[in-house]
Amino acid sequence: MVVGTVLRSHAGGYLVYLSEKDITLQCQARGRLKKERVSILTGDRVELADLDFDQQTGLITGCLPRWSLLSRPQIANVDQVVIVQAVRQPEWNQLWCDRYIVHFQLELPDCTPVLCFNKCDLVDQEIALTLRRVYESLGYRVLMVSARTGSGIEELSTMLENKITVFAGPSGVGKSSLLNALEPSLNLKIGVMDNEYGVGRHTTTYSEIYRVKRAGGPAWVADTPGFNLAELRHPEPVDVMWQFPEVINLSSDCRFSNCLHLVETGCNVIEKVVELDICEAYDGSQVPPPLVSRQRYDNYVTIVNEAQQEQSLLRETSTKKESSVKQVGGRKGKAVSIPRLSGRYRAESRRTQKQRLDAGITSEDEDLNEDDQE
Ligand code: GDP
Ligand code: ZN
Numbered sequence: 001m002v003v004g005t006v007l008r009s010h011a012g013g014y015l016v017y018l019s020e021k022d023i024t025l026q027c028q029a030r031g032r033l034k035k036e037r038v039s040i041l042t043g044d045r046v047e048l049a050d051l052d053f054d055q056q057t058g059l060i061t062g063c064l065p066r067w068s069l070l071s072r073p074q075i076a077n078v079d080q081v082v083i084v085q086a087v088r089q090p091e092w093n094q095l096w097c098d099r100y101i102v103h104f105q106l107e108l109p110d111c112t113p114v115l116c117f118n119k120c121d122l123v124d125q126e127i128a129l130t131l132r133r134v135y136e137s138l139g140y141r142v143l144m145v146s147a148r149t150g151s152g153i154e155e156l157s158t159m160l161e162n163k164i165t166v167f168a169g170p171s172g173v174g175k176s177s178l179l180n181a182l183e184p185s186l187n188l189k190i191g192v193m194d195n196e197y198g199v200g201r202h203t204t205t206y207s208e209i210y211r212v213k214r215a216g217g218p219a220w221v222a223d224t225p226g227f228n229l230a231e232l233r234h235p236e237p238v239d240v241m242w243q244f245p246e247v248i249n250l251s252s253d254c255r256f257s258n259c260l261h262l263v264e265t266g267c268n269v270i271e272k273v274v275e276l277d278i279c280e281a282y283d284g285s286q287v288p289p290p291l292v293s294r295q296r297y298d299n300y301v302t303i304v305n306e307a308q309q310e311q312s313l314l315r316e317t318s319t320k321k322e323s324s325v326k327q328v329g330g331r332k333g334k335a336v337s338i339p340r341l342s343g344r345y346r347a348e349s350r351r352t353q354k355q356r357l358d359a360g361i362t363s364e365d366e367d368l369n370e371d372d373q374e
Helices: 031-035 094-107 125-137 153-158 175-182 237-241 245-251 294-322 350-359 363-372
Strands: 002-010 013-018 023-029 045-052 057-063 080-086 114-118 141-144 164-168 210-212 219-223 325-328 336-339
Touching: 002 023, 013 045, 013 057, 023 031, 023 045, 031 057, 080 094, 094 294, 114 125, 114 175, 125 141, 153 175, 164 175, 175 210, 175 219, 237 245, 237 294, 245 294
Parallel strands: 023 057, 080 114, 080 164, 114 141, 164 219
Antiparallel strands: 002 013, 002 045, 013 023, 045 057, 210 219, 325 336
């Protein structure tokens, strides 16, 4: 069985890389796969037949099971996400950093995101060290790099070997520059800035993986666009809490059960929020600290509030949906929901018509009866 990796969709088919031959083939999916609606995505491992190396074509006959799936953009078999941010230009924004972390932890719960701070040539060591300390204390791997000077690029490159890695982050932070530094032959366009979120150059539905040549084995990387708020995952408020290790670390001591640690007087998490210089709370020891910094806590509250707003919006729309159904038949708990039809469109079955005529009740009465049971 010959197995290749889908690099992207192309002309109604797919570009598939075959490592044994170091060749990229244009492949169509076998008709049966289309009929069975088997989706084939960038990153998928596919079985190939009818290989023609002169024409560089092949036929996809099957898709192997996926071990992970990123939803925006859709990429299968992602091994790790590198969240790229600039320490300056654009100015580092910790709220967006934390939003990206929450989003990708929820997207791919089995892989802890790696934080990559780019443009380190623009700040002094002290600032870079602070960022490193804060996030290493929380258990994240942190890389300080500069696509411009090349510092840190070798460390980044090594961790990509034999993996599919997604580079995520707003545009303008230097993702394309980093990919070019890792593999100059990619020659990606750089320096195209978009709106305030750094969103837009390509869409969240476009996906492609590129190969970075490494001695220890090929590395696959994807450049992805930035997200705006609406495109991020909308978790349950309590799920947000689980993405903040220092909040979780303290919440077992909270005297309230089901506490989101937002406003309650006497909540011990809120009591442990500190106004200290961030370095004093987070010493880089790779253990969540017994304190929560004001900045991280504020971001936690913001993201929980966003999740709560999302929830109440959802509840509103589902109440609207509910009122379009009504409960009929049976005693309490046994009633079934049926769509509420407006009287005008309601066709009466012969049987109900007969029953109604037999019992001598009107259609209107019947409606009232059913509503009474709601
Ligand atoms: P992307 O939108 O995330 O792909 O970012 P680009 O790679 O297009 O880079 C955006 C801008 O940042 C460009 O003007 C780059 O030259 C610049 N840039 C990228 N990396 C660095 C770096 O390490 N240091 C500095 N000073 N500028 C960088
Ligand atoms: Zn609490």
